[in-house]
Amino acid sequence: MTVWWIGGPPGAGKTTVARLLARRHGLRWYGADTRTWAHRDQAIAAGHRAAIRWEALSPAERWAAPTPELLAMSLHRERGPMIEADLRALPTDCSIIAEGTPITPSVAPPTHALWLLPTPAVQRARLAARDLPEGVHRLYAALTEEIAAEVAAGGVKTLLVDGGRDAAATLALVEEAFADTLPGAPAARTRAERQALLRAGNRSVVDQCLAFFARPWAPGDPRHSVQSFACECGAPHCVAELELSVAAAARGTERTAAPLLAPGHRSR
Template identity: 60%
Template sequence: MPPVLWIGGPPGAGKTTVARLLARRWGLRWYSADAHTWEHRDRALAAGCPPAVRWERLSRAERWAVPSEELLAMSLHHERGPMIRDDVRALPAAPLVVAEGTPVTPQIAGTGDRSLWLLPSPQVQRARLAERGLSRGAAALYRRLLREIEEQVREHGGRVLTVDGRRGVRETAAEVEELFAAALAAGPVAGGAAERRRLLRYGNRAVVSQHLAFFVRPWAPPDTGTTVYPFCCECGRAGCEELVELAVSDFPAPPDAASPPLLAPGHRAPGGPGLRERPALQGQPDLRWQPVLQGQPDLQGQPVLQWQEDQGGER
């Protein structure tokens, strides 16, 4: 298994935002448990896991109407932990991985100096979930997950960073960075811009794969091709924290080694192995691929919120 930093916590804690910031600042591989939700559900179905089978058999309206304890069981919170560990174990030996997700539990992450749980106060979580426009059932599940994770972490003595709303995102990330200082210094981290670009594409591609996997479920609505996601700029420059809002359907097609990098306006990616930048033709405008965002619909009501709810995941 590669060296790993584990970040757990319930939906609304800010895990994904913090993990992505750390990964980009230090040149780490970002592993998001959310991005593997449907893969994990398929594994559970293949194993005949009753809660996974029941989830698939219920309609979307029916599943969110069941009691929160049943929702917790069908979220596969405990079953997915070993799957996450297996995923991480299969990753390359370097660089350092920052793995985050709600199913990251003390049982798989341990309680040493390489694991941490972000636990929002009920008030903070409630406010953040309200901003997402979730259904009543999804919000109930996410509140139940907060209580479940609090109990698990308390029982095993895991490290906790309380998210009480007094710190902004960057302040929270800085505190997490300080708590992981020794591990970050030990590395290993990405060796240059080309490796950073490949790591950024790995994270971005995982988001796209998760989106596509949702829409092949037999109960999923049609994919309108308009879902927008804030992808990481793939320029590979150390210190770049720009996001590119882009329709998932417009993300560069594989193979990733030959496709151009996704770049924020004004950013460039010097030539190198993989994710090559297309040179401008003499006398012609630069034809490097850039997103066109005009006319993109609002995130509210788009499938991105639907698959957030249906997977029991968060950002």
């Protein structure tokens, strides 16, 4: 099983590019964000003080914490081995594209890894669109500095995200960066195999959202939270997304449910 890694700070476009790469090449997409709460539960079970404190605080108290404490509670430095364990537990039938802010050079082989680094202007614009609390912006700034230091020390491949390219153009550069290793890797070949990977990816988003809403302090509910899910038609060049409530997607990604399809798309 081969794994390609895409790291970078928040707002770099990692998830968008990784999902496009996975869909084009028949790879399994692994998003570290979809494992946030599972990793937090692992850290709590292991007695990690910062993880325990995070859960004990209310959202207002949490985001008012000093920046160094926010960084510690983010578990950025602890999640790399958890990600490695997740990947070892996945089926070995096809290769994987793994992406996420917690991915560090210590866990990602340099020949199969790339870090997307947004310019400050691009990152500010993208994060401003998310309407985040001030504490989140402080945490993201700290993570950006931490990742820049990791990248500089690791001597890894990077791609500057300056806002001058759309997702398709960025994807082409990522493919170029992986050109020596990507061709010929084990991948989904049939439509059914691609559909199964898309279903697994969509379900991981559902599970992440449900795990969040299960937190006693979490606002909202799955009926009113809308997320983007990949069309499961399985066509190699399909990039369509569906906007669905988490509750609807949960029903739609059950094992016996029909594929989630964008309007006009077919499963066969």
